[in-house]
Amino acid sequence: MKDIAYVNGNFLDINDAKVSVKDRGLLFGDGVYEVAGVIEGVLIDNWAHLRRLERSLDYISLELPIDLKTLSEVQKELIFRNNMKEGTLYLHVTRGESQQREFEFPKDVAPSIVMFVQHKKILHISQDKLRAKVMTLPDLRWKRRDIKSIALLAQVLAKQTAHENGCDEVWMYEDNFITEGGSSNAFIIQKNKLISRKTNETILSGITRQAVLKLVEQESLLFEERPFSIEEAYQASEAFYTSASVFVMPVISIDEKIIGDGNPGPLTIKLRNLYENFAKSFINQENNE
Ligand code: PDD
Numbered sequence: 001m002k003d004i005a006y007v008n009g010n011f012l013d014i015n016d017a018k019v020s021v022k023d024r025g026l027l028f029g030d031g032v033y034e035v036a037g038v039i040e041g042v043l044i045d046n047w048a049h050l051r052r053l054e055r056s057l058d059y060i061s062l063e064l065p066i067d068l069k070t071l072s073e074v075q076k077e078l079i080f081r082n083n084m085k086e087g088t089l090y091l092h093v094t095r096g097e098s099q100q101r102e103f104e105f106p107k108d109v110a111p112s113i114v115m116f117v118q119h120k121k122i123l124h125i126s127q128d129k130l131r132a133k134v135m136t137l138p139d140l141r142w143k144r145r146d147i148k149s150i151a152l153l154a155q156v157l158a159k160q161t162a163h164e165n166g167c168d169e170v171w172m173y174e175d176n177f178i179t180e181g182g183s184s185n186a187f188i189i190q191k192n193k194l195i196s197r198k199t200n201e202t203i204l205s206g207i208t209r210q211a212v213l214k215l216v217e218q219e220s221l222l223f224e225e226r227p228f229s230i231e232e233a234y235q236a237s238e239a240f241y242t243s244a245s246v247f248v249m250p251v252i253s254i255d256e257k258i259i260g261d262g263n264p265g266p267l268t269i270k271l272r273n274l275y276e277n278f279a280k281s282f283i284n285q286e287n288n289e
Contacts, residue, residue: 003116003117006114008114019094020097024095029149031149032060032062033092036075036207037244039279039283040086048210051068052148059147065111078117086122089115092113093112132168132249134168135165135169135255136254145201145202146204176230177229178230179202180206183245188228188239194267195232198225208243208275236260238268250269250272
C-alpha cells in the first residue's frame with residue numbers, strides 16, 4: 001500500500017503530493033510545524049501539539065485557514081487512509097505560494113498545509129535500541145527556539161555530525177550549558193534529582209517534556225529546573241531526552257563518556273514506563289469516545 005499525504009485539502013498518493021517551487025516554506029523556511037506520535041492509530045497528546053502550533057503560527061502572523069478541530073479531523077483521516085498503527089504524523093503550515101520571491105509577506109496568499117505519516121516504532125522500541133549515544137556541539141540556531149520553525153539547517157548539520165560520529169542525537173550547548181537536543185529536550189539526573197533547563201526563548205517547550213514533568217510532580221520526584229553544564233552532563237548518574245518520536249530515550253554516553261554504569265538508569269526507565277502509560281491513556285480515551 002502506498003502512503004497518502006495531505007496537501008491543501010487533498011489526500012494524494014505520496015508521489016503525487018507536491019507543492020510549488022515558489023512555496024515560501026521552500027524559499028525562506030517561512031513556516032512552522034508539529035510532529036505528533038501515533039500508537040494503535042491514535043495521536044498522542046495531540047491537542048497540546050495543536051495548541052503549540054497555534055502559538056507558533058501566531059508568532060509568525062500566519063492565520064490557519066481551517067480551525068484546529070477540522071485540522072485534527074484531517075489528521076485522523078490521514079491516519080485512517082494510511083492504515084497507520086504506529087509512528088509519527090508530520091504537519092506543517094507555510095505562508096504559501098508567492099508570485100515573486102520577495103521577503104515581505106505576500107498579500108492574498110493562502111497558507112499551505114502539508115501532512116504525511118511515517119511508520120516506525122515509538123512505543124514498541126526494542127530494548128537494545130533504548131540506549132542512545134549523544135554528542136555535544138555548539139548551538140548555532142536563531143534566538144527564538146520556542147517557535148517550532150521549519151528552518152532546521154543548524155539541527156540538520158549538527159545531527160549529521162553526530163550521526164557521522166556514531167551517535168543517535170546531538171545535545172547543543174551555549175556558554176558551556178546544554179540547551180536541548182537536535183530534535184528533543186535534554187535531561188540529566190544527579191543522584192535522585194532530575195535536572196532540566198527552564199523553557200524560555202532558548203529552547204522549545206517540548207510537549208513530551210511537559211507531560212514528563214507532570215508525571216514527575218505526580219510521583220513527587222525531586223526536580224530542579226535550571227541549565228546544566230556539559231561537565232555536569234558527563235558526571236550525571238543518568239541522562240535521557242524526550243520527544244514525540246522517541247518518548248523517553250535513555251542516554252548511555254555523552255561524547256563517549258559513559259553515563260552511570262553504561263545502561264539505562266532506573267529513574268529513566270521508571271519515567272519511560274510512566275510516559276508509556278500516559279501515551280496509552282489516549283488510546284483508551286479514543287476508544288471510549
Ligand atoms: N522535534 N526540541 C527540539 C529542537 C525539537 O525539534 C523537538 C521535537 C523537541 C521535543 O518536542 P516534543 O516533545 O513536542 O516532540 C525539543 C520533532 C520530534 C521533530 O522535529 O521531528
